[in-house]
Amino acid sequence: MSLDVxxxxxxxxxxxxKLDGKPLVYLxxxxxxxxxxxxxxxxxxxxxxxxxxxxxxxxxxxxxATRRYEQAxxxxxxxxxxxxxxxxxxxxxxxxxxxxxANGLGQLLNAGDEVLVTEMEHHANLVTWQQACKHAGAxxxxxxxxxxxxxxxxxxxxxxxxxTRLVAMPHxxxxxxxVNPIKALTAKAKAVGALVLIDGAQGIAHGDVDVQDIGCxxxxxxxxxxxxxxxxxxxxxxxxxxxxxxxxxxxxEMIQDVTYQDATWGALPNRLEAGTPNIAGVLGLAAALDxxxxxxxxxxxxxxxxxxxxxxxxxEAFDGLRIIGNATNKIGVLSFMLDGAHPADVGFILDRQxxxxxxxxNCAQPxxxxxxxxxxxxxxxxxxxxxxEVDALFAAxxxxxxxxx
Amino acid sequence: xxxxxxxxxxxxxxxxxxxxxxxxxxxxxGKAIDGLPEDQKIPERLVxxxxxxxxxxxRIHEGRIQFDVDSDAVIVQGLLALVLAxxxxxxxxxxxxxxxxxxxxxxxxxxxxxxxxxxGLRAIVSKIQALARSATT
Numbered sequence: 001m002s003l004d005v006x007x008x009x010x011x012x013x014x015x016x017x018k019l020d021g022k023p024l025v026y027l028x029x030x031x032x033x034x035x036x037x038x039x040x041x042x043x044x045x046x047x048x049x050x051x052x053x054x055x056x057x058x059x060x061x062x063x064x065a066t067r068r069y070e071q072a073x074x075x076x077x078x079x080x081x082x083x084x085x086x087x088x089x090x091x092x093x094x095x096x097x098x099x100x101x102a103n104g105l106g107q108l109l110n111a112g113d114e115v116l117v118t119e120m121e122h123h124a125n126l127v128t129w130q131q132a133c134k135h136a137g138a139x140x141x142x143x144x145x146x147x148x149x150x151x152x153x154x155x156x157x158x159x160x161x162x163x164t165r166l167v168a169m170p171h172x173x174x175x176x177x178x179v180n181p182i183k184a185l186t187a188k189a190k191a192v193g194a195l196v197l198i199d200g201a202q203g204i205a206h207g208d209v210d211v212q213d214i215g216c217x218x219x220x221x222x223x224x225x226x227x228x229x230x231x232x233x234x235x236x237x238x239x240x241x242x243x244x245x246x247x248x249x250x251x252x253e254m255i256q257d258v259t260y261q262d263a264t265w266g267a268l269p270n271r272l273e274a275g276t277p278n279i280a281g282v283l284g285l286a287a288a289l290d291x292x293x294x295x296x297x298x299x300x301x302x303x304x305x306x307x308x309x310x311x312x313x314x315x316e317a318f319d320g321l322r323i324i325g326n327a328t329n330k331i332g333v334l335s336f337m338l339d340g341a342h343p344a345d346v347g348f349i350l351d352r353q354x355x356x357x358x359x360x361x362n363c364a365q366p367x368x369x370x371x372x373x374x375x376x377x378x379x380x381x382x383x384x385x386x387x388x389e390v391d392a393l394f395a396a397x398x399x400x401x402x403x404x405x
Numbered sequence: 406x407x408x409x410x411x412x413x414x415x416x417x418x419x420x421x422x423x424x425x426x427x428x429x430x431x432x433x434x435g436k437a438i439d440g441l442p443e444d445q446k447i448p449e450r451l452v453x454x455x456x457x458x459x460x461x462x463x464r465i466h467e468g469r470i471q472f473d474v475d476s477d478a479v480i481v482q483g484l485l486a487l488v489l490a491x492x493x494x495x496x497x498x499x500x501x502x503x504x505x506x507x508x509x510x511x512x513x514x515x516x517x518x519x520x521x522x523x524x525g526l527r528a529i530v531s532k533i534q535a536l537a538r539s540a541t542t
Contacts, residue, residue, distance in 0.1 A: 020424070342478035344457035349480075352424050360456040374477060375456065403429060404479060 003299040009384050011036040011291075022354030025389045030174050030202060030333055030380035031358055032224045035288070039227060042287035046280045053276055055253065069279055072286035073269070076234055079289045080219060081210040086268040087242065089235040090277050094201040095124040097220035097235035098168070100272060101197055102128035104246035105166055109136035114163045116194070118143040118151055118180075119370055120173040123363045125199040129168055138165070145370075149176040149325035157188055164194040171203025171219075175362035175376065176325030177308075177333030179203075186215045195241065201225055205382070206304065206331050208297065217241050223281065228288035232281030235272075242268055249274035300383050304332065307381040307390055314394045320405060321397070324376045335362070335376040338397070341404035343377040349400035350377075355393055408437065411491040411503075415511050428480065434490075435483030440475035452525040452532065457481050459525040463536055469494045470536060474529065484517055484526055492533050500537035505530055 009015050012034045017024045026034060046068070052061040054069045070085075077085040091097040105115070115129045119142055133140045141164075143156045151169070160167070167189040172179050186196045200221035203209060211219045218241075222233040237245065247254065247265055251274040256264045265271040311334045315323050320339035338346055347359035358378040361368045368375055379393055409417065414434070421427045441450070441460050450460045457478040464471055472493050476482040491508055492500050509515045517526060 342457060342481075344478040345480045347456065349428065352428065374458070399425075403425065403432070 003296065003303040003383070005303065005384065005386055008295075009386075011038070012384055013037060013040070015384060019354045020352065025355040025392050027379040027381060027385065027389065027393060028356045028358050029205075029382035029385070030225075030378065032230065033205060033227050033382050034384070035227055035229065035284075036291050038291045039229065039284050039288045043229060043280050043284050046283050051279075054279055055270075065279060068286075069277070069282055072282045075286040075289050076236075079209070079293070080236055081212050082236055083212060084239055087236055087239050089237065089242070089269050089272045090282055091220075091233050091235050092231050092278065093222035093224070093233035094199060094220045095128075095222075097218075097233055098124055098128045098197065098199065100235055100248050101218050101220070101237070101245075102132045103248045105129075105195075106132035106135050107246045109133065109138040109165060111137035112163060113138040113165045114141055114161065115139070116141050116143060116156075116159055116164055116167040116189070118156075118169050119145045120149065120151070120170060120176060120178060120367055121168075121364065122170065122174050122199065122201065123365070124201070125168050125170060125197075126366065129166075139163075143169075145178075148327050149173065149178050150327045150329075151178075151180055151185070153181070153185070156185060160189060160192045160194065162192055164189065164192055166195040166197060168197045168199065170199040170201070171209075172206065172331055172333075173325070174202045174333070175335055175364045175367055175378070176327065177330040177335070177380075178325060178327035179329040179331050181329075182216070183214050190215060202332065205292075206301075211236050223285040223288065226285075226288055227292060228285040229281045232278045232285050234285075239268060242272065245272070247271055247274075251275050253277075295383070303383060304381060307385055307387065308332065308334065310387055310390045311379065311381070311393070314390065318394065318397065320401060324371065324373065332382075333378060333380045335378045337373060337376060338401055339405060341400065343375045345404050346377045346397070346400050349403055350393075350396050353392075353396040353399065355396050357393075408434070408486060408490045408493070411487075411508055414487060414490050415508070418512055428483075431483035431487070432479050433483070434486040435476075435479055435481075438482070438486050438489060439473065440482070441473050445473075446475065452528045457525060459485060459529055461529055461532060463533075465540060466494075469496050470500065470533075470540065472533065476525070481526065484514070485529065487512065487514070488526065488530060488533070497537035497540040500533060501541070 014034050050061055050064045052065040054066040073085050073088050076088045082088055115133050117129055130140050141159050144152045146152055171182055182198055189196045196216040197218035198216045200219050204221040205226040217238045219236040224230040254266055254271050254274040256266045315321050322337045324335040343359040350357055360375040418427055446460045450462055452459045459476045462473045474485045476485055491503055
């Protein structure tokens with residue numbers, strides 16, 4: 001069955017916007033996805049009908065809000081196939097989720113310990129570990145990538161040792177679109193006794209994420225990359241690891257007993273969720289996943305594949321265009337450079353034609369440096385994009401080339 | 406460097422009715438300024454944006470501030486030329502009195518100078534204004 005993209009687009013009110021009189025062509029989905037009406041409605045409905053603080057009210061409204069809020073945890077747990085619902089910790093997004101783990105790890109690391117990351121990290125999955133290592137006197141090791149933008153798996157294996165306490169890697173590279181073989185690499189890391197964290201920011205919207213199948217210890221993701229509001233996301237962590245993971249944020253909600261001089265922590269998931277959470281965001285995230293689950297997954301994946309295939313085909317035929325990232329297993333992202341044109345200029349000219357892309361270092365400065373480029377132009381696709389929009393991108397690029405090169 | 410005045414630029418840009426001509430004009434304006442030689446693009450002069458980088462050098466000559474600017478992106482370089490047309494070789498008092506936001510609004514380019522754009526343009530304007538302020542005290 002193929003995806004009815006026209007009907008799908010109808011559910012995203014923003015997609016009918018015009019910019020400077022031209023229809024919006026939104027190709028910045030790796031930065032954030034647009035929101036279907038069902039998600040917008042969930043936010044409005046929460047504030048309209050049952051706004052109350054969760055877990056502590058002695059009234060009906062609070063009961064109702066708490067029930068919906070905890071049901072949302074079930075929704076996420078099911079979406080990623082968690083072992084138990086308590087393994088889902090609400091965060092503000094991927095960055096906060098990784099910080100939660102990195103802060104705890106910082107307290108567990110000793111001098112001589114090692115943390116392994118990759119050359120393709122987003123800053124969120126690099127600066128966190130780099131700083132944790134710095135404070136603990138531990139060593140950060142970096143797995144190189146090959147010319148196609150794939151992880152060097154032999155180097156990965158060689159860099160692992162019994163000193164490796166944690167391996168952090170992206171499910172999908174935000175800058176290159178590379179899909180990493182996270183299951184196989186996780187198995188290698190677990191064999192030396194390391195913990196494994198997967199940065200799922202770019203992975204969550206594209207595939208069937210199954211944390212049990214991956215075998216990792218942590219999977220971090222943001223709601224806004226999967227059609228949910230900004231400011232909400234989750235850390236999934238293996239219950240046995242999270243149960244006594246050092247607490248990060250302390251305060252209300254997360255305690256068991258408090259005296260003026262001391263405190264003890266509550267049980268999972270509360271012990272890692274201090275303060276009033278983003279309740280509306282959590283309900284929006286559940287609405288987004290419920291909505292996403294109504295789609296035919298196979299048809300969605302087929303459509304995404306077709307979009308990227310068309311983009312690649314046209315990019316390869318485009319004189320003076322260099323694709324950045326040519327992994328065999330790639331999804332969602334076309335990063336590129338136009339000969340003689342700075343990515344920022346390309347972005348300007350495309351923007352003027354109603355086409356929204358990302359330009360710059362893609363929050364991956366060390367990677368750009370390694371590739372020897374100032375940054376890239378990046379078109380990133382989602383399920384509501386059309387093949388016509390891919391064509392529009394290249395028509396706009398021809399104009400950019402004419403004006404700039 | 407022979408730049409038109411800010412008023413001439415406003416008049417010139419009002420003359421074009423399609424965006425391509427306007428951007429072409431801005432790009433050409435950027436090419437008309439000298440920029441900085443590579444060896445003068447030192448870190449202290451760098452204003453780093455997430456999307457593009459700009460460099461600026463300045464000196465005071467007979468009570469007026471003169472600027473050299475450069476960017477690795479041609480449209481940013483053109484926008485810098487617009488900024489220079491307003492600020493270059495002016496007294497600190499003239500610089501501080503100039504309504505740069507009004508100017509960019511009149512040029513219909515205000516979104517390019519907004520702080521949300523990571524192109525370094527806003528940072529350059531703030532630097533120029535700070536220089537002018539410190540020159541008057």
